Amino acid sequence: MNRLVLWNVDLTLVDVTIVAREAYADAFRMVTGRPLVKLAPAMGRPDSEIVFETLAVNGIAVEDHHLPKFLDALAVSFAAKRKRLTAEGRAMPGAKDALKAVSRLDGVIQSVLTGTIRSNAVHKLTAFKLDKAIDFEVGGYGEEVYPKATLLQVAQGRAKERYGGAFTSANTVLIGDSTRDVQAARIGGAAMIAVASGRSTAAELREAGADIVLPDLSNASEVVAAVARLTGR
Structure with missing residues (x-):
């Protein structure tokens, strides 16, 4: 039996907010030649969406070349x-114990479904030695200009191509910390384990429709x- 477990990265597995904000400021300066005044809030959104809004709120008329240049600069x-x-x-x-414990489940494939661009997701998890159980080839990332629910389906398709078998809401679970993650799971076709370790409260995560809400990942069992x-449904 195959099981696909997709992890959100920021505020689910790691918190590198300070470094990420500085990287955005540097990338903005590299692309526009101006200092960053206001960074659009993440709120579980992909980097591609944050980039567009950040350019707009800082008075930059967005053109087609801006997104690829900004994402390259961000990397x-x-x-x-x-x-x-x-x-x-x-x-x-x-986080580390939870990843290791889940890896022992029969037929499990672990990857990420994250708003972060792929190279940065790899850096984030590798820095804390959280990458060993992750198949980055299967994941969905912030440079792919799709809603997160669509990215979830893309990840399921990649898992099918790489491992065989079908991945549906019966054997796919997303683990994340935001109500946007919950919405992505419900729309995209996955069960949802929400952890109240980010900016969404346990009550908000339950109201959004999470199947299971945990305070954090500290209890691996x-x-x-x-x-x-x-x-296993």
């Missing part, structure tokens, strides 16, 4: 700062039991 800027991640960021409580229950 360069973040890579230059990757050695600061462990000093100025953190792995979320229980609880995480594994939730994944097993939701992917």
